[in-house]
Amino acid sequence: MSAITGMKKSSKSVVYTIEECASCGLKTKRDFQSGDYVYKEGGGCTKCKGKTMINMIYSEKVEK
Amino acid sequence: MLESLQIPGLGDSSLLGLLIFWIPFIIIMLYGQRIQMYISLGEISRSLNKLKLMKEKSREEVIDFVSKISQSKENLSEKIDQFLEYFTIQPVNLDPAGIVKKIEHIVNVKDDRMRAEIKQLVSSATDVQTSNIENVIEVASALNYYYKAVRHFYLLGKKTMSYIWIVQLQMILPTILEESNALMKAISAFKQSQPIGDGIGAMVVGKMMIGKEKKTVAKETAMSESEYKGRGLYLIKAEGPGGNVGQPGNAIARMIDEMGIKIDVIIMIDAALKLEGEKTGEIAEGVGAAIGGIGVERFKIEEVASKYNIPLYAIVIKQSIIDAVSAMKKEIAETTDKVIEIVKRAVEEKAKEGDKVAVVGVGNSVGISQ
Ligand SMILES: [Zn+2]
Numbered sequence: 001m002s003a004i005t006g007m008k009k010s011s012k013s014v015v016y017t018i019e020e021c022a023s024c025g026l027k028t029k030r031d032f033q034s035g036d037y038v039y040k041e042g043g044g045c046t047k048c049k050g051k052t053m054i055n056m057i058y059s060e061k062v063e064k
Numbered sequence: 065m066l067e068s069l070q071i072p073g074l075g076d077s078s079l080l081g082l083l084i085f086w087i088p089f090i091i092i093m094l095y096g097q098r099i100q101m102y103i104s105l106g107e108i109s110r111s112l113n114k115l116k117l118m119k120e121k122s123r124e125e126v127i128d129f130v131s132k133i134s135q136s137k138e139n140l141s142e143k144i145d146q147f148l149e150y151f152t153i154q155p156v157n158l159d160p161a162g163i164v165k166k167i168e169h170i171v172n173v174k175d176d177r178m179r180a181e182i183k184q185l186v187s188s189a190t191d192v193q194t195s196n197i198e199n200v201i202e203v204a205s206a207l208n209y210y211y212k213a214v215r216h217f218y219l220l221g222k223k224t225m226s227y228i229w230i231v232q233l234q235m236i237l238p239t240i241l242e243e244s245n246a247l248m249k250a251i252s253a254f255k256q257s258q259p260i261g262d263g264i265g266a267m268v269v270g271k272m273m274i275g276k277e278k279k280t281v282a283k284e285t286a287m288s289e290s291e292y293k294g295r296g297l298y299l300i301k302a303e304g305p306g307g308n309v310g311q312p313g314n315a316i317a318r319m320i321d322e323m324g325i326k327i328d329v330i331i332m333i334d335a336a337l338k339l340e341g342e343k344t345g346e347i348a349e350g351v352g353a354a355i356g357g358i359g360v361e362r363f364k365i366e367e368v369a370s371k372y373n374i375p376l377y378a379i380v381i382k383q384s385i386i387d388a389v390s391a392m393k394k395e396i397a398e399t400t401d402k403v404i405e406i407v408k409r410a411v412e413e414k415a416k417e418g419d420k421v422a423v424v425g426v427g428n429s430v431g432i433s434q
Contacts, residue, residue, distance in 0.1 A: 013391070015256075032256070032258060034257075037305035037431045037432065038267055038270065038433065039270055039274055039433045039434060040433060056398070057258055057259050057397070058259075059392065060393075
């Protein structure tokens with residue numbers, strides 16, 4: 001039983017925001033911030049200064 | 065050898081044999097069911113405590129969420145308790161003809177009243193925040209109801225010592241607990257306005273709507289016109305990024321009846337419950353109206369489709385009930401582009417050039433704009 005509960009504690013879900021640049025296709029993954037939503041325009045691209053857009057927000061299990 | 069195999073108490077009439085074999089045997093014979101019931105009641109009572117904790121936690125979460133937006137704590141908890149006890153009386157179904165209209169009316173009244181009261185309570189809330197508060201309250205009141213219903217049957221079982229109540233309750237409790245856990249996760253997603261698994265349909269169509277002009281065609285429902293290989297596309301989804309489900313049924317009915325758009329094919333995209341053993345994020349295609357909820361929207365779409373003889377195609381993304389109401393999983397989010405390709409292929413296959421296709425992204429639009 002403790003093995004099961006112990007396992008549950010070690011894997012936690014984290015929500016990430018994925019931004020994608022419309023011109024060069026660069027994808028950046030960062031932690032979700034309040035105010036983010038899917039298809040919201042993001043800041044400038046770090047590589048080509050093009051416009052970015054949030055195209056995914058998802059939760060992923062991380063082992064700790 | 066034989067001696068030791070003998071049932072104690074039969075061969076010899078010692079008091080010890082009588083005690084260690086016959087007395088427990090008689091007790092189990094006579095009171096076995098009763099003992100089993102006490103064990104069951106104990107198990108139910110532990111689950112009930114879990115439900116109570118969840119119910120209380122969800123209530124606190126709602127109060128915390130609302131007070132953060134409103135910045136005043138004045139009789140907030142009192143008002144929220146009132147919200148949690150809100151009930152809706154379903155229309156009588158003795159004469160079921162036309163009942164969908166009545167259900168729709170009652171649901172609309174409930175929604176409008178809820179929204180008005182939330183606005184009154186938190187006048188500074190934006191539309192997105194109001195939707196999210198409404199969603200969070202709905203989830204918390206579901207948890208509140210689960211707790212009270214389970215407690216009702218638990219107390220009833222305890223009072224009557226009726227095997228039927230107790231065993232039935234014990235059988236459905238694991239499902240109730242699982243759903244309650246899912247609902248707890250839903251609260252945290254709605255509070256932070258994160259997309260939930262159920263929103264995958266809205267996410268697919270939202271992506272197709274980027275950069276297109278949006279019109280409001282029904283309550284909280286957005287529509288954009290687009291084109292693919294000579295076929296006209298009418299993209300429909302609930303308005304995001306607030307937590308809305310919109311009225312896709314009304315939208316399609318209005319487009320055909322009032323706006324005079326002759327739809328030839330309807331394609332619906334929605335999340336669907338997977339069976340145990342199926343993979344999360346599996347895509348399946350079929351026919352029919354892919355839309356959940358109370359049934360009003362589905363009825364309307366089916367009505368319109370059969371009236372004008374419009375074929376209905378469905379694309380679903382499989383997930384569990386927990387996936388559907390908690391923050392969208394990676395496996396689900398990553399199906400977006402694949403589903404868009406399937407939609408395009410379906411448009412090409414099912415519609416001829418010059419045809420008009422309604423593409424409906426069904427689901428809660430929390431955290432998903434268009
Ligand atoms: Zn770039």
